[in-house]
Amino acid sequence: MDAIPLSKIAEPIRSIRDHFERRQRIDDATGRELRHVLRELDLATPGGATVQGSGHSVIRHLEPALARRPGQLTDVIDAFRPFFAGLPWRYSYASRADAPGLELNMGWAELVGPVAPFRSDTVCLGFTLIGPRINYPLHWHPAVEVYLVINGTAIWTAGQQSARRAPGEYILHPSKVLHAMRTEEEPLLAVYTWSGDVNTLSAYGD
Numbered sequence: 001m002d003a004i005p006l007s008k009i010a011e012p013i014r015s016i017r018d019h020f021e022r023r024q025r026i027d028d029a030t031g032r033e034l035r036h037v038l039r040e041l042d043l044a045t046p047g048g049a050t051v052q053g054s055g056h057s058v059i060r061h062l063e064p065a066l067a068r069r070p071g072q073l074t075d076v077i078d079a080f081r082p083f084f085a086g087l088p089w090r091y092s093y094a095s096r097a098d099a100p101g102l103e104l105n106m107g108w109a110e111l112v113g114p115v116a117p118f119r120s121d122t123v124c125l126g127f128t129l130i131g132p133r134i135n136y137p138l139h140w141h142p143a144v145e146v147y148l149v150i151n152g153t154a155i156w157t158a159g160q161q162s163a164r165r166a167p168g169e170y171i172l173h174p175s176k177v178l179h180a181m182r183t184e185e186e187p188l189l190a191v192y193t194w195s196g197d198v199n200t201l202s203a204y205g206d
């Protein structure tokens with residue numbers, strides 16, 4: 001798999017920032033978090049000259065995840081379309097007996113973070129991709145997390161609340177709040193951010 005010059009990834013990241021810049025004008029918890037994230041993203045530095053893809057199994061879900069669906073964030077999809085398959089997709093939990101195949105059907109591609117193509121110790125930015133009919137069980141982390149759904153409608157749970165979330169919706173997970181996602185017939189593609197303690201990984205909550 002050919003490496004992607006880092007400069008080619010910088011441009012499409014602007015399509016995500018455009019969404020965040022609009023949303024941060026709303027003065028609620030999500031808006032304030034995105035304002036903080038945008039400031040920290042400005043301080044990220046290149047970690048190398050290129051991005052190296054991983055070829056992780058989850059990329060077989062990319063084509064259906066990029067298919068035209070109501071409300072999809074076409075600008076982000078189009079900006080990253082040439083690069084999605086070459087991103088460093090990974091999955092870093094141990095496999096679970098009660099969720100067989102999870103490690104082959106979900107993954108994330110970090111663009112900004114402690115070990116990502118653009119380096120930051122205060123913020124992460126990346127994509128999460130989950131294949132259809134997959135339950136990503138309850139988990140938590142100290143970092144504050146914001147998701148922006150790019151394509152695919154899925155069931156999102158945080159604390160005691162579950163809801164079907166559509167493309168264009170933002171989901172805020174405060175520090176240490178248990179949350180989960182479950183896909184139905186559509187794969188899910190979302191952008192995530194972390195801020196705060198970005199070095200402590202997620203842990204399962206059950």
Ligand SMILES: [Fe+2]
Pocket residue numbers: 141145173179202
């Ligand atoms: Fe999370």
